[in-house]
Amino acid sequence: MSKLRCAVLLVSSLLCTAYSHAQESQIPASVSNALQAAGIPLQNVSLYVQEASNSGKMMAAANVNVPMNPASTMKLLTTSAALELLGPTYSWKTQAYIDGKRTGTVLQGDLIFKGSGDPKMVLENFWLFLRQIRAKGIRDIRGNVVLDRSIYDDSVASDPSSFDGDPLKPYNVGPDALLVNYKALTFQFEPDDTTGLVNVAVDPPMAGYPVKPPRLDRNGKCGDWTGKLGSSFEGDGASFGGTFASSCGEKIWYVNPYKMSSAQYFGAVFRQMWSDLGGTFSGAIKTGNVPVGASMFTEWSSVTLPEVIRDINKYSNNVMARQLLLTIGYETSKTPATPESGARAVKSWLASKGIPDNGLVIANGSGLSRTERISANTMGHLLVSEFQSSTMPEFISSMPLVGYDGTMRKRLKNQSVAGQAHMKTGTLDNVRALAGYVLAASGKYYVVAFFINSGNAPRGQAAQDALLQWVYENG
Template structure:
């Protein structure tokens, strides 16, 4: 009788053990040497909810771009969803009766992560409305809040000389267009002729262009590449490839070597087009504008909740790290000092545990957190009724998110999950995902999965992770 009772108790415990484990498919990656931290749990009414799945949830691992949800949460807590960053034009005096501004015109960079040429056009228009027709001095681009910011990653350090991507933009509080040059490529009318390559933001030659693109016959296909290199005279966009005569124009983006200088060139071209002459050219500075400088024009950026939608949906590293620097409490902060501010925010969340963020974007491979810690953050935001709508709206639903690679797995996973992903390939493979799920009965839950490779593990694709995660998470959702 005792033996039968013991056997029955063991059988009753087996389903609970399996349910508590939860990530049986995801765990298969451990057989190839990958390090995994994962946790999924329901959210209770003010109390810790039931754990549905768990794999080394306290293990410290790289979260890659899942770091951005820490940045988003800290920014919402600090600034609020409707906060707008302000960029302004200052002068040492009011324009005289002839519209001449004696002295310098100062672009005061406000650390807006999404300042674009459209915003600069509004500034120029408002400057014109203020009566300015000529600047006797210089255009001074002031990045006194932060910039140039020392690079912490290989991509950003190499980007000071040459770069073939748009994601590793350098940082400045006066940066425009996400720190990227943009050129438009259009076919010539006849095959064999060079393609037409022009700046995206007007007719002025903002950046030198080395055009090696050939126009090919109709339906020949379009293959374009771009490399931004920097020499003694500044930046050059070296573009090559081919474009068909019947192809639509394409835009190519590459990071600039000096975002403050880029902002100065762009604004100078707009002032000239508006008929506002600047006698002394333009310069950049890290000095704060004089205390007596008066505001001549200003433009407020988009609300923070819109910035976060772009930051997280498109995993925009420039925007995330600019917000990180905006959060710093020290003058002219480094990126790691901005990370310290986010660490301090997370350190105030009961039960979070250790966190290291050298950047808010996740580009720095030294970032470390745990799946359990990420879930503590997610639950904290869930319980902030004034902030949660803006926070969760910045995550993606697999079924209709902008990142097509997440459209995998069962319909339950596709339609009942909102998530943020993170990817790194160097120095080791990292695939991470975290967010919220809803059960069939409408209960909320949180989940976090961090998968890290080692020096001896093979390449890790997203399909290897999502195919397993989607099955495991769908089973948990269906069971509740």
């Protein structure tokens, strides 16, 4: 027998042995076959399927105690902890203080915003908050606008390049106690062949933030259009020194203006909106704390926690999840929040519920991390516990409905499990993760946690989809 043939037989034998172990670990044949076809060894998989009751039977399992990178499924831990530790009616309060004298509609002094870490101070909410201030009688601010972010520790500031070296990506925006509009900019490019210009609109409109458009390329191919723009995003404006091809048509680019400080972003949006509301302000935007003698003028209440966790889980919003972990840290310690204080609170909560942590590592609570770890056993027990919780309806409904919405809207659309499972997905380089609930054809609920950490993880979706269909049919 040739050496080559022996080697082939040896490899085949090892693969067969590995996947026979998969069967011993209670993995369905359809899933085992899909993993084998994708070149994903069993050792790179952690899987847990159990009926969603404390005494429910285990349907499938593999490497349940091995901590793995869960990517965005880590958000399920953060949001479930928040529902119980903060309560389902929790909302964030952003306060406006005045430090000075009011004469009619004139404030001779400072307007101070005290941040609460509101994860969803989107543009319309910020506009309503400013209108609330205007409606209470202030029009002309003859002092400064002061931003109080003291609810967060200074150490929460993060390097937007640290995760993947791409600081322009909106998912790399860091936490901010006075976060507005996720600190993101939307640039819309539209070629005008008649004038020979490229029209560029930026949203939100920002006072004192000029935008220099690119040159129009009438004959070029679109291709890597963002790379051809010659972009420069500074704290006081954006310029595009390159070209934009007519063949691109209308394009939209979402950007994290990372060279623009949080204070600069807040200030530019505030100045524009305040002016649009008929207000005047010519002072500076400063960072500081609410002075002892300042008086609370008005307060903005955010949407409640269930709406926030719906955005976090259905659409995998990373900065919102990071803000939520910090809120847990602050509310449980009443000291300036850090990711570490949030992680300690979550781990203590798990321990109080008797849920094993099996090497759990919480870095920022969003899953946008190379270091976060959780086992399928911990995730599975968490999901079983939450199924018995009074906040179970809010928790389950926050997850994508398979085949219909969120990050699962395009998966399993033509399978019978579509519409019968709520699943949170997780995707990073070398990571594919899935966790949530399946309502089986039998009418019983099952919890599913399925983590793949492998160079071939991008090929693992078929195995995960096969598991969901199998649970639906056989549960």
